[in-house]
Amino acid sequence: xxxxxxSAAPDLRKSMLDLASTKAKAxxxxxxxxxxxxxxxxxxxxxxxxxxxxxxxxxxxxxPNESLSCQASLVVLRLSRSEFWIISTDNSEHAKIEAxxxxxxxxxxxxxxxxxxxHACFMLTGAETENMFSKVCGVDxxxxxxxxxxxxxxxxxxTGAIVTKxxxxxxxxxxxxxxxxxxxxxxxxxxxxxAEFV
Amino acid sequence: xxxMHCPLNGPRNISEFVYGGEVKPMPNPxxxxxxxxxxxxxxxxxxxxxxxxxxxHAPSGYWFIAERHTASDExxxxxxxxxxxxxxxxxxxxxxxxxxxxx
Numbered sequence: 156x157x158x159x160x161x162s163a164a165p166d167l168r169k170s171m172l173d174l175a176s177t178k179a180k181a182x183x184x185x186x187x188x189x190x191x192x193x194x195x196x197x198x199x200x201x202x203x204x205x206x207x208x209x210x211x212x213x214x215x216x217x218x219p220n221e222s223l224s225c226q227a228s229l230v231v232l233r234l235s236r237s238e239f240w241i242i243s244t245d246n247s248e249h250a251k252i253e254a255x256x257x258x259x260x261x262x263x264x265x266x267x268x269x270x271x272x273x274h275a276c277f278m279l280t281g282a283e284t285e286n287m288f289s290k291v292c293g294v295d296x297x298x299x300x301x302x303x304x305x306x307x308x309x310x311x312x313x314t315g316a317i318v319t320k321x322x323x324x325x326x327x328x329x330x331x332x333x334x335x336x337x338x339x340x341x342x343x344x345x346x347x348x349x350a351e352f353v
Numbered sequence: 354x355x356x357m358h359c360p361l362n363g364p365r366n367i368s369e370f371v372y373g374g375e376v377k378p379m380p381n382p383x384x385x386x387x388x389x390x391x392x393x394x395x396x397x398x399x400x401x402x403x404x405x406x407x408x409x410h411a412p413s414g415y416w417f418i419a420e421r422h423t424a425s426d427e428x429x430x431x432x433x434x435x436x437x438x439x440x441x442x443x444x445x446x447x448x449x450x451x452x453x454x455x456x
Binding site for chain 1: 361362365366368410412413
């Protein structure tokens with residue numbers, strides 16, 4: 156049997172997040188959160204993953220726990236020496252991500268990761284975002300110690316999470332990935348934490 | 354909050370870590386006795402000393418090794434398992450065929 160392609164049928168993905176209950180709070184805050192859970196992403200792990208991605212023109216962060224913007228809306232996270240996630244931040248790079256996943260099938264020492272379906276993804280923007288994180292995260296995510304390109308794998312609002320800071324034409328932003336089963340709780344917790352920053 | 358130093362992620366709250374048991378040499382599962390295997394899996398010495406243990410950083414899914422004093426609970430050293438294990442351990446799950454007695 157052929158391997159199931161995890162990037163298949165992106166138009167059928169549906170976020171289970173209920174945004175209506177937090178809308179009033181979210182509108183007042185200067186910190187803007189966007190649910191990017193259904194946007195395409197792919198993960199690869201294994202000793203051959205770095206060479207595989209490089210051979211497909213993906214820029215690779217040099218050290219674990221670093222990220223970089225490969226193209227305008229493509230972010231590459233290096234979560235360990237041999238684990239990489241590629242994220243389309245505006246869902247415009249689906250074709251490229253799917254092509255990578257198909258190309259990885261059968262490549263020795265490259266294993267696909269189920270990060271599309273296992274994790275929720277939020278994008279947070281606003282100058283006060285780092286101060287909001289101070290309330291819910293033990294790691295210092297302020298700009299002087301957590302610059303663009305940094306990755307923290309830690310606990311946010313008591314949920315295991317991956318946080319990275321990146322930049323695009325509209326300014327700096329944070330991407331947050333957390334277990335998809337906790338998505339509603341985490342969205343509400345972060346909206347609540349952000350509410351004081353008007 | 355107690356802080357543990359993760360070799361991959363740096364200093365983190367101890368609540369992000371999960372204990373994974375003592376690091377000890379694995380007996381050959383095909384040749385050891387049930388008692389030896391049970392001792393390897395279930396038993397540990399409970400003496401006062403510096404112990405080498407597996408620990409897991411849950412948010413990043415990362416296993417590493419820590420050296421800890423069992424009385425003071427002080428974590429003396431943490432490092433990547435590649436310092437001890439340089440090759441993948443394969444488990445040969447093929448059952449050993451027993452010879453059918455011939456009639």
